[in-house]
Amino acid sequence: MIEPRFATGDRVRVDTRPAKGHCRAPFYLRGRTGVVEAIHGRYRDPEQLAYHRPGLPMRFLYRVRFDQPSVWGREAENSTDAVVADLFEHWLTRVTGRETANAR
């Protein structure tokens, strides 16, 4: 039984590595830190499916909330607004408490 690496409430950062071809981690969220809101289960990997490959191994998919200031800084319209995106596990790393949350 494969377990998800992250749990609801975990703080995670989106990787900044360059995408090699098709990728579903949007540019504006790379390097940004959010909070895992839900675990959707495992899905086939779109980075493989896009090239007619089977999309294995399957990847855990998470719903991650990014508060507007953590993405847009002082330009954020409202501090309690947020962007929510569904991101695959291999684009996320856990952020521990002491790390600067929004370093890019």
Next chain:
Amino acid sequence: MHDDDQGHTHGDPDPHAPSPDDAPPASEWEFLEKALSALLAECGVIEEADIQRMMNFTESRNPALGAKVVARAWTDSGFRDRLLCDARKSLREEMGIDVGTIAEIAAVENSDKLHHVVVCTLCSCYPRTLLGQPPAWYKSREYRSRIVREPRKVLKEFGTVLPSDVSIRVLDSTADLRYLVIPNRPGGTEDWPAHRLEALVSRDSMIGTALASDQNDK
């Protein structure tokens, strides 16, 4: 043809007006479509009847169907909970709606304190197996680029102004889930029958660029 056709009316003839099926192709892309359809039929991948069936299926999915789902969710809290938990299962078992295998569908609920609005910044993902095809603006670079950064400004352009104590959640459909927004039920509608409630639920209110109201979409 579609419930959501609210095209601006101009005096000029509509350059996008549907052409009759037997019209000759007007562009290289129309020639390409005709060539692909014919060749796919000849090599047995699909038949012309499959194309017609798929067009009919797509047209059977439209905002009126979504409005039925929302009205049911407003009036049946058990259904609402099951819809929020497993949309595919509850739509199939309780509404007889098969959302197909192309993508998963998920519902999110608006309230007095929380407002969801949906986008796909990377392409144009949309709960089309429930609501039909998305409006052109949903697929535009203008909407896709701006809504994640300045949702309040964009919503205002759509005529939707939210108090600052309502938190906005912009849902970017980046993966396998397509989102249906259950708009906040307007006050004073407690005794309304289903058909009156459904009339409050516009397509845009299920995307989140509008609120449920008498003023559908505009």
Next chain:
Amino acid sequence: MTGISGAAGTRGIHDVGGLDFGAIDRSEHPLTTFERRVDALMMLMIGPSGVFRADALRRAIESYNEADYVNLTYYEKWVRALRILLVEQGVLSDEQIDARIAALRENCEGVQP
């Protein structure tokens, strides 16, 4: 992948979140027969017949240059992707498609508006 480079890798032409492309045109029109047919063909390919996945459609469109990404209509981008992907999957060949288009054009001569 076309696009611009930055600190977090390359931003593809399709990857527009957070940019500003200005006013949103909210005008709508009924889909044309061409658009409805391309839509149905695509759904048949990625749905029941499983010739390719929606992920491949996205990847094909992301490979267009900026001028095509911006100037082609939504369903023009789709029908072009259909061609690319049907050829990639060996269902049809470029020669077959080109020959059929040429034949269709010949048939239409004289009745073009």
